Structures are given as C-alpha cells and as structure tokens.
Amino acid sequence: MRTALILLRKDLRLELRTLETVPAMILFALVTFVIFHFGLNRSTIDGQLAAGVLTATLLFAAMLGINRLFVAEREQGGFDAFLLAPVDRSSMLVAKAAALFVFLAALEVIAVPAFGLLLLGPSLGPALPGLILVLALADLGLAVIGTLVSGIAVQTRARDLIGPVIGLPLLIPALIATARAAGPLLRSVHAPAAPPGKWLAILALYDLVFALLAYAVFDFLLEE
Amino acid sequence: MPSTTYGKGLRGLSLATLATIALALALVFFYAPLDADQGFVQKIFYIHVPLAIVSLCGFIFGAALAVGHLRTGDRKWDMRSYVAIHMALIFGVGGLITGSIWAKASWGHWWVWNEPTLVSFLIVLLLFATYQPLRFSIEDPERQSRYASVFAIVAGAFVPLNFLAVRLAQEFVHPRVLTLGGGNLPGAMRLTFLISLVGMALLYVTLWKYEMAAKNARSQVRRLRRTLLGDDSVRPAGRSAAPL
Numbered sequence: 001m002r003t004a005l006i007l008l009r010k011d012l013r014l015e016l017r018t019l020e021t022v023p024a025m026i027l028f029a030l031v032t033f034v035i036f037h038f039g040l041n042r043s044t045i046d047g048q049l050a051a052g053v054l055t056a057t058l059l060f061a062a063m064l065g066i067n068r069l070f071v072a073e074r075e076q077g078g079f080d081a082f083l084l085a086p087v088d089r090s091s092m093l094v095a096k097a098a099a100l101f102v103f104l105a106a107l108e109v110i111a112v113p114a115f116g117l118l119l120l121g122p123s124l125g126p127a128l129p130g131l132i133l134v135l136a137l138a139d140l141g142l143a144v145i146g147t148l149v150s151g152i153a154v155q156t157r158a159r160d161l162i163g164p165v166i167g168l169p170l171l172i173p174a175l176i177a178t179a180r181a182a183g184p185l186l187r188s189v190h191a192p193a194a195p196p197g198k199w200l201a202i203l204a205l206y207d208l209v210f211a212l213l214a215y216a217v218f219d220f221l222l223e224e
Numbered sequence: 225m226p227s228t229t230y231g232k233g234l235r236g237l238s239l240a241t242l243a244t245i246a247l248a249l250a251l252v253f254f255y256a257p258l259d260a261d262q263g264f265v266q267k268i269f270y271i272h273v274p275l276a277i278v279s280l281c282g283f284i285f286g287a288a289l290a291v292g293h294l295r296t297g298d299r300k301w302d303m304r305s306y307v308a309i310h311m312a313l314i315f316g317v318g319g320l321i322t323g324s325i326w327a328k329a330s331w332g333h334w335w336v337w338n339e340p341t342l343v344s345f346l347i348v349l350l351l352f353a354t355y356q357p358l359r360f361s362i363e364d365p366e367r368q369s370r371y372a373s374v375f376a377i378v379a380g381a382f383v384p385l386n387f388l389a390v391r392l393a394q395e396f397v398h399p400r401v402l403t404l405g406g407g408n409l410p411g412a413m414r415l416t417f418l419i420s421l422v423g424m425a426l427l428y429v430t431l432w433k434y435e436m437a438a439k440n441a442r443s444q445v446r447r448l449r450r451t452l453l454g455d456d457s458v459r460p461a462g463r464s465a466a467p468l
Binding site: 148152155156157158159161162165166169170172173176177180198202205206209210213214217220221223 | 294347348350351354357358361362363367370371373374375377378379381382385386388389390392393
C-alpha cells in the first residue's frame, strides 16, 4: 500500500508539473459540448438525452487520459525501474487506477458545471448530489478498466488505436448504467432526488467484478 | 514439446457431427411444425440460435483455456485459446447474419435496437473482434501470448456482465425460448432445437480439433525440417496474429 501511495504521489506530481493530461481532457470535453450543441441543433437538453451527452463526453475525454496513462512509464523506463524494485506489482495497478480516478474527478469538477451552464436545461443544483454519486461509481469503473486496457495497449505497436478499440466495448455496460442512472436526475420535471438504485447496483457490481479481475491478471502484464 | 495428437478420434467425431447435423436438418424441414405466426422463415431459428449460443460458449471456453495458459505458462494453451476464440468469432458472425435475416423477415427491419440479446451479442462480438488486431500489434511472441490471454480472460468475464446490463436496459421483445425450463417451445420444436444445438456444438468441437491438428502438424513439420535440413530450410516466420 505504501508503494502504491508513493507511485500515486509521483504520478500526481508529474501531472501537476507538466499539466499534460488533465487540461487536454477538459478542453476536449468543452469542445465536445460545443459539437453536441451543433450536432443536435439544441440550445438546451434535459433528461435521458442530457445524461447520454454528458456520459459520452466524459467517456471520450477519459479515453484521452487512458491512452496517456502508461506512456511515460514506457518511454522513460519507468517499467524497468519498477520491475527492478522489490515491491508488489499490484501496487502499480492500484496507483495508476487511483491516479486516473483523480484525473477524472478533476475533469468532472470543471466539465459538469460547464455542462450545466452550456447545455443543461434544468438547473444543475438539485441533481448534483445524486450525480456526484453516479459519477463517482462511473469513475471507479473507468479507472479500473482504463488502467487494465492502458496496460495492455501500451505495449502494442499501435497503442493509440488498440486502447480505445478494446476499451470502448468493455465500457459500454458501465456507460449504459451511468446514463440510465443519471437520466432521471436531469429531467426538467418530476426529477427524483436519488438516482435509481437498480443502475447504481449494476454499476457497483461492474466496478467490483472488474476490480477483482484486474487485480488477478494485472501481474501478467508487467512480466518481462 | 511432446507431440500431442489432436487428430486422434477426429474421424469418428467428424462422422458423428455430420450425422447429427443431417438429422437436425431433416428434423427442421420435415418434423418440426411450421410456426403459426411466422411460417417457414421461423426455421432459421434452428440455425441462428445454436450458432449464437455455441459462439458465446466458445468465447468463454477460450477464456478458460487462457486461464490455463497464464497458470502453466505453456504456449500450447495459448494456441488452444486462440483457436477457440477465432472459431467462436466465425460462428458469431454467422449468428449475427442469420439473426439479421430473421429480424428482417419477421420484424421487417435488418436491425432492432430494442432487442437485448441482439445488442449484447453485437457488443461482445465487437469486443472480441479486437482480439486479432491486438495480437497482431504485439511483435514479441511470448508477450503476445501473455497479453492475448489477459485480454481473453477479461473479455470472457465481460460476456455475462454485458448480457445482464443490456438486458436490464431494455424491454423484452424476444421470445423467451432459452429459459431453464425450456421456455414456451412446444415439444417437437424443442427436440429439433436441442438436436440442432448439439449438432452445432459438435461442429464447433470438430473444427476446433481440425485447426489444432493442422497448426500442430505445421509446427512439427517446421521443427523437423529445421533439425534435418538446417536453419536455412525453414523460412523465418513472419509477423502473425496466430501463435506459432
């Protein structure tokens, strides 16, 4: 666990100094909102459509972060150094997933209010507590699966292609659950206070299964 | 490497497959009653559903074999997993095409989104379609087999979860024929369906064994040539998605 914390601190410090990934993800999300505005030809959206636009935007922005996650380790020899160190290999998974989770949370801190300002019809305030819960669970799934996919893709020749191509189908069930859980919250009339429990449960189940699975197989991605 | 003979029993298996499929087709066309709603076109059900089921089981079979590879580190298991997934992909494309034809004939559309089984199947197929590109883009054979196994296990676990999520997301349109109690199929149809399913499963196993035997024989020939005629006699293996 200490190793994971050290690795996480290293990743966060690296990001703070270079500002390479998160600003790009935020800009990407903002541009995507503009694209959706023109693509849908709507000034405001609500309900399931709003949830879908938000989820798809966050998913694609997350893909950028997922693609970059291990690039530095590979190019700067971080993998070799890590393998030489006498530490548990799973700590790399934990650290990278935590870093990705932090990146996604940072993205959402900007992107969700921006979505509320730019596109969302009803006011964001009442939906916010439920939305935070849904997005936290979604981020967990994105972080775990993203780390796994990124770990696979970074060693391939066409890593920018392989990452999204594997990652997107794997994330479809999480996307379904996120969009369906957030949909009722963003309705302009009769919006419930809490997201539907069924979809939260599915999202949590998905996170749990893939977290265990990633923990079981991640070691094999680091062998040399 | 001990020479495993995948050809053993292949003739008997092939004959059994042939007989079962012939019997299944005979039952489909001469025994099973015509569907009251859909008429003759419903008979594609006996091809389409077994194809899809066998394909999904093939993906999970491939994942189980991949577990064997990661546990033992023996490349033989990777070859088995590769062939299982690759065969399941072919069956899956067949299932998708026959399903599309059936949908067009009975619902009037080539593709129906409010049909959870169809949509889940497409997502699973899209995921497994990346298996070959993934293998192809890793050059080191040892790493290729290891990463492919990790992918196969993750994707295999994904299959049931994905079906759960997509099914819950939509209303039921599909006739529930696959419930554990046998669904609402009348006896003659159920018998025909079960025999078609057995025939398709046998076909999968037979083709799997044929490909394993062929791949195994090829690698043995390469090894023998190299031993007897020297390294120059064997062309260096090109980059390939298939394990050597």
